[in-house]
Amino acid sequence: EPEVTQTPSHQVTQMGQEVILRCVPISNHLYFYWYRQILGQKVEFLVSFYNNEISEKSEIFDDQFSVERPDGSNFTLKIRSTKLEDSAMYFCASSEASTLNSPLHFGNGTRLTVT
């Protein structure tokens, strides 16, 4: 079964550094998302992306964050200058359509540790 893949599985970075988290959504999917889960807290929506532009973003997704689809397969999340509180598990997800009966498929996540 096709799946969403994320790399790396674990990223350690120093505060103030830039990180890029990578995702390859399922090939025929058109809608892409990033979520994060801070340890011990709930999974939170960050941003959704469709037709090469951001369609929705949450309050968490401030100017330090950006997303890009640099080619036909990758979908990236960049954090420009990481803070300690950015430490979390970041999940990429994709869906074929935006309707809620089109299931959301998640990747295995990237654990980001900011020191």
Place this chain on the structure above:
Amino acid sequence: GEDVEQSLFLSVREGDSSVINCTYTDSSSTYLYWYKQEPGAGLQLLTYIFSNMDMKQDQRLTVLLNKKDKHLSLRIADTQTGDSAIYFCAEIPNSGGYQKVTFGTGTKLQVIP
């Protein structure tokens, strides 16, 4: 905002049934999902139900929805050690999209051989 609550931990013996509970607050029409997260893995969609349904069954999984009490449950029949994981309930209002999703904190299911 919306809130989704789950108990944090459940322990069952192999072969028994597991019932994982979830309560939500959105009173509008809504989709409710169950996801499974195994260690080191992503969120795997198990099943979902729309709020105009009372029950959905899929092999060993049964979802029950009490819309009046805003209570959702996931029953796993004949629980196996491979069912050990964290189970997340998630709610999305029909008027929203996946950006409006609210997840519970997850219930860790431990299956004792």
